[in-house]
Amino acid sequence: MLVDLIRVPDPTCIDDLLDEPLGLMYLAACLKKEGYETRVTNLAGHSFESCKSEIKESDLYGIQLYTPTSELGIEIAKFIKENFPGKPVICGGAHPSALPESKELDIFDNVVIGEGERSIVKIVDAYRQNRRIQRVIKSDFIKELDSIPLPAWDMVDMMKFHRKVEGQRCFGIIGSRGCSFHCAFCDQAIMGNKVRFRSIDNIVYEIKEVINKYGVSRFEFFDDMFTVRKSRLVEFKEKTKGLKLSYRCNGRTDVLIKDVYWLLKESGCKVVCFGIESGSQEILDRMGKQNTVENNYKAIELAQEVGLTVIGYFMIGFPGETIETINETLEFIKKSNLDQAQFYTFIPLPGCDVYKHPEKYGTKIISYNYSDYYLVTGSEGLGGKIVETDSLSADELENQIKMIRRFLKERGFRGRTQDYYKDKLKYKQV
Numbered sequence: 001m002l003v004d005l006i007r008v009p010d011p012t013c014i015d016d017l018l019d020e021p022l023g024l025m026y027l028a029a030c031l032k033k034e035g036y037e038t039r040v041t042n043l044a045g046h047s048f049e050s051c052k053s054e055i056k057e058s059d060l061y062g063i064q065l066y067t068p069t070s071e072l073g074i075e076i077a078k079f080i081k082e083n084f085p086g087k088p089v090i091c092g093g094a095h096p097s098a099l100p101e102s103k104e105l106d107i108f109d110n111v112v113i114g115e116g117e118r119s120i121v122k123i124v125d126a127y128r129q130n131r132r133i134q135r136v137i138k139s140d141f142i143k144e145l146d147s148i149p150l151p152a153w154d155m156v157d158m159m160k161f162h163r164k165v166e167g168q169r170c171f172g173i174i175g176s177r178g179c180s181f182h183c184a185f186c187d188q189a190i191m192g193n194k195v196r197f198r199s200i201d202n203i204v205y206e207i208k209e210v211i212n213k214y215g216v217s218r219f220e221f222f223d224d225m226f227t228v229r230k231s232r233l234v235e236f237k238e239k240t241k242g243l244k245l246s247y248r249c250n251g252r253t254d255v256l257i258k259d260v261y262w263l264l265k266e267s268g269c270k271v272v273c274f275g276i277e278s279g280s281q282e283i284l285d286r287m288g289k290q291n292t293v294e295n296n297y298k299a300i301e302l303a304q305e306v307g308l309t310v311i312g313y314f315m316i317g318f319p320g321e322t323i324e325t326i327n328e329t330l331e332f333i334k335k336s337n338l339d340q341a342q343f344y345t346f347i348p349l350p351g352c353d354v355y356k357h358p359e360k361y362g363t364k365i366i367s368y369n370y371s372d373y374y375l376v377t378g379s380e381g382l383g384g385k386i387v388e389t390d391s392l393s394a395d396e397l398e399n400q401i402k403m404i405r406r407f408l409k410e411r412g413f414r415g416r417t418q419d420y421y422k423d424k425l426k427y428k429q430v
């Protein structure tokens with residue numbers, strides 16, 4: 001039985017080939033382990049028209065849906081149903097995990113909520129044995145992350161993707177799943193709000209496999225909580241000695257322990273990215289960030305003191321945003337010594353609290369056209385026009401984003417998402 005796992009293209013993305021489809025590669029590894037023939041069809045970089053010819057006959061199709069690409073994914077499912085009649089088509093990923101019962105997903109034979117490693121095997125087993133299985137399957141969070149096989153890198157051309165650390169190709173890796181915070185803009189439908197960690201040994205084993213198979217010792221950690229446990233960082237540093245790692249990770253700015261940043265630095269971290277979001281304490285509180293503007297300043301300073309490059313992520317247009325709060329954010333950028341600032345338009349992604357309860361936040365969702373739910377796109381780096389705040393219309397918010405892009409350009413920041421992989425960006429010499 002051949003299972004085809006499909007990554008949908010994202011035409012709004014500035015670089016659709018930035019990262020390998022890690023989630024699908026995990027699913028492929030699990031299916032292969034159970035003896036199923038598996039293929040990952042990576043449609044990134046294609047238009048809907050050009051991707052059709054890439055889709056080949058198979059016994060079962062699994063499609064990953066993000067919200068802004070869900071419509072395209074549904075079109076691909078229709079294409080498969082028309083061209084390969086009778087073949088089951090199932091879906092999973094962030095969008096169906098948040099809205100599993102939505103009408104537009106009716107075309108799918110099965111919908112998987114959450115981490116798919118166990119569920120996909122259950123579904124494929126059922127089809128192979130001609131057994132009935134419920135349509136919507138809610139996956140349990142996988143407690144023993146070490147029990148999951150390593151991602152099946154051989155299913156895609158790993159060197160085709162563009163993510164770089166210090167100008168050289170890096171591999172995506174995820175050492176923990178879930179986040180214990182409850183930010184109102186975040187969709188936690190897949191990984192949940194309890195953090196589960198892989199053992200450091202298991203992570204180091206993955207790193208060594210990548211080095212041995214691909215000669216690559218550069219990584220991007222996608223974890224939300226990479227920096228929160230100092231003891232793990234100590235162990236990580238010890239166990240990766242001699243591997244000459246270079247990596248990038250996310251950090252939380254309420255970690256104000258200088259040792260932590262030394263540990264990052266000494267284990268090969270070059271860049272740490274903080275979700276700063278706003279220069280306004282009021283907006284941070286409304287977001288439920290459980291963090292302060294003061295911590296944001298301090299953490300940037302601490303990380304830079306040890307020689308890390310610091311990138312800040314910001315969000316514009318969260319409910320409550322006004323010209324004044326935008327100015328506070330710009331003030332923050334002027335005063336802090338960030339190496340790079342990246343701005344995104346706030347989008348109430350299905351699954352996040354603002355999407356579920358817009359009235360609680362005093363905001364209006366003005367579009368339910370999911371193709372417009374992109375955070376940033378195009379040369380102007382604009383986001384979809386999805387919300388308006390009490391004091392700013394969607395058009396006014398867009399004008400503010402344009403103004404911010406000019407501001408960043410004047411300051412020599414690139415400021416658009418994904419610019420960091422370009423060779424041109426000079427990292428600070430340390």
Ligand code: B12
Nearest residue numbers: 010023062063064066067092093094112115116187374375
């Ligand atoms: C790293 C990351 C990225 C990377 C690339 C991710 C990758 N490796 O492919 C980049 C920067 C490119 C990216 C881009 C975007 N991202 Co992003 N990203 C993340 C992040 C931080 C980790 C994702 C990851 O690699 N997880 C690890 C793997 C193992 O999980 P996974 O991919 O979700 O797959 C699992 C399940 O979803 C499920 N599954 C997935 N597909 C399928 C298919 C089937 C058939 C089945 C059964 C199961 C299944 O099983 C997998 C294994 O457990 C998450 C937040 C988070 N911490 O989870 C956001 C997140 C997934 N991203 C998000 C968004 C919105 C985007 C963008 C749409 C932004 C935009 N352009 O506007 C784009 C879309 C890209 C695209 N290709 O369409 C949202 C999704 C919300 C939503 N409702 O869509 C998230 C959840 C952030 C958030 N909390 O709000 N992202």
